[in-house]
Amino acid sequence: MTAVADRPTASSPASCLVCRNCGAQYPLGAQHACFECFGPLEIGYDDAALARVTRADVEAGPHSIWRYAGLLPVGQSPETRVDSGTGMTPLIRADRLADELGFTAPVWIKDDSANPTHSFKDRVVSVAITAARELGFERIACASTGNLANSVAAHAARIGMPSIVFVPSDLEPAKIIQTAIYGGTLVGIEGSYDDVNRLCSQLAEEDEFENTGFVNVNVRPYYAEGSKTLGFEVAEQLGWRVPGQYVAPMASGSMLTKIHKAFKELVTAGLVPSSTWTVFGAQSAGCSPIATAFSSGSDTVLPVKPTGIAKSLNIGNPADGPYALDAVRSTGGAMAAVSDDEIREGIRLLARTTGVFAETAGGVTVAVLKKLVAEGRIDTSVETVVFNTGDGLKTIDAVTGARPTAVIPPTLKGMRDAGLL
């Protein structure tokens, strides 16, 4: 008889940190930049360990991202996990949206507004806080455009860990309140997200923050892996196969690349048949450094000063921009950017055809999908997954034009006068 603790999935398949720029390898730990070339580090895996994970292992796991622990760097032992019930969000077949856009193949919405704090950030935070505890940090921190702040503060409250969260002070009120409510320290920064991020990188080097894991700075290699679970879930929910196309929003560009990485790892692990897929990236016109580089055929992402209503995507100097460009170009995909008005219309289009109320980032993604179809740059005969990463309730000011059809007295006469009876 084999004890559960002896099973291969009980040890981490992660083997090292590897530089995405020069390929240098380092031991696993709280390091995020290469000592050789200052390039970003990501988690390297033992392919043989990935290949030992079976569909049955996954399906026997919890109904959360932790069912994929065998493909993540931490959380193999259930007692080490911070499990907030994140993940296994609905994959919704959007036939009415497909019809309206002229798709002949199925279109699916992967709806991450169903996560505990209603964005995909719960995935990366669950993994990052689990890693931070294992790495010995006693406080958790982040730089955020809002959703990450919500998630870090909520997860910290859940497990009783102190938190300190940094956000631009001009964020949407709902995101400010949903962070402050959990009782951690919340610092508004007079500046852009890029200013916030720069400050956090400095703080991570200060003695007073030695005990602090910044989820998207010194814990970033672990953090970023959490986004892979979006890809894992889509493949499992489709019956263990990779869709032919996907469209994802881009802020730092990390999530789009990690979904791509997830699909490749599923093939490596033998969990899905080998196939090809095409990657599409979405930005808002107010902050489109990656999409602009794509359009100009450049490999260099030039920083911009963000504007516009899609605040959760407003990263002017996107760390993973070059890697997002590579994922899209290497698969024959495309990128596009859309205006604030197109974003609002994207939110409404998704809501009225699927019943999903997305935040501005979701509006960006749907509007880009529509634009790519109109421009003939996406194949409407190929099955497509669209990632909605956040919740409309957090960016309600974007759609304040959504009002009652009529306001009437509580009488049949009132109904008749309004033409409703």
Add this chain to the structure above:
Amino acid sequence: MTAVADRPTASSPASCLVCRNCGAQYPLGAQHACFECFGPLEIGYDDAALARVTRADVEAGPHSIWRYAGLLPVGQSPETRVDSGTGMTPLIRADRLADELGFTAPVWIKDDSANPTHSFKDRVVSVAITAARELGFERIACASTGNLANSVAAHAARIGMPSIVFVPSDLEPAKIIQTAIYGGTLVGIEGSYDDVNRLCSQLAEEDEFENTGFVNVNVRPYYAEGSKTLGFEVAEQLGWRVPGQYVAPMASGSMLTKIHKAFKELVTAGLVPSSTWTVFGAQSAGCSPIATAFSSGSDTVLPVKPTGIAKSLNIGNPADGPYALDAVRSTGGAMAAVSDDEIREGIRLLARTTGVFAETAGGVTVAVLKKLVAEGRIDTSVETVVFNTGDGLKTIDAVTGARPTAVIPPTLKGMRDAGLL
């Protein structure tokens, strides 16, 4: 070999409509009041059919309320269900809340903010729209304090069914927008929920609304059954047993009584061991007709004019008040009402100890729990489940006092000046 369609769970266990007042029975259909005594009707079941449902049947079902189709009046065939992914929301062990309140037994939060439109109403709407389609209705409608409006409009958009939703025109902006965004007809009524409800009862009798299922009027017996899934899930998530105590908010009083009914049906079906449990009801001081009747020892619930911030509970003339009184009194429980300030403190207490951001109704429930403990009316040595039925993002105005700890320039000096470094 037995075909799936021949299995007992493929036919409805519902056998009739039964008057909760006089016990008269009617055939299943779109009827909600007794012809004999005008009492409210509910679904009657064939106990033998319930007893044929096994734990294995349930566990093999989808990860949604429809895993309990064998215990619901409709949706036995998967293709008839409106499945929005509602249900199987997290049951969160709230050790930090338990400690703070002085519980020695576990306290659990059943968090229905995880449903698609972030309230428990997705449960009743999923069942009601499934029933409405089976009953031949072509349009769906409701009277709502907000959450039901969100859910009806979203479900209608999902399946492409026309909807007409009636709400008090002074609702929270987030609830208005989250209904209007889906593109159905939304009618704001200048009056209270009770005025809205009265108008809908009238409209249900009009020829122009003959094709319209009002989920909480003429489809109400089906609709109300959806709340039972809260009880089913709690029992399954606890390992197939009923907790010793639960605390639920009361608007019409229906949900509290249906959780009680669910536990009784689970015992009848042999799915849980026979046990006793105690029921506690929570209202806001601004609208406490049921709690007031409880305190005065009366069986009669006197209508009130609602005030206060817990708008989703503001039903001044609660249809199920007498049945809620009976469920609480017959189990030896209690009721209490809390002020707006206590509600705000309840929201904060839950958020900082569990990471769950509840709407005002959740604040009511947690504040009542706290009050019942302080008054020695709930046994802190008995395992307790607390129902959070909605999401803090919808009632954000209630906690606008939640602000950043500090707002500073993006510099280390800014951090030092604020005492954060």
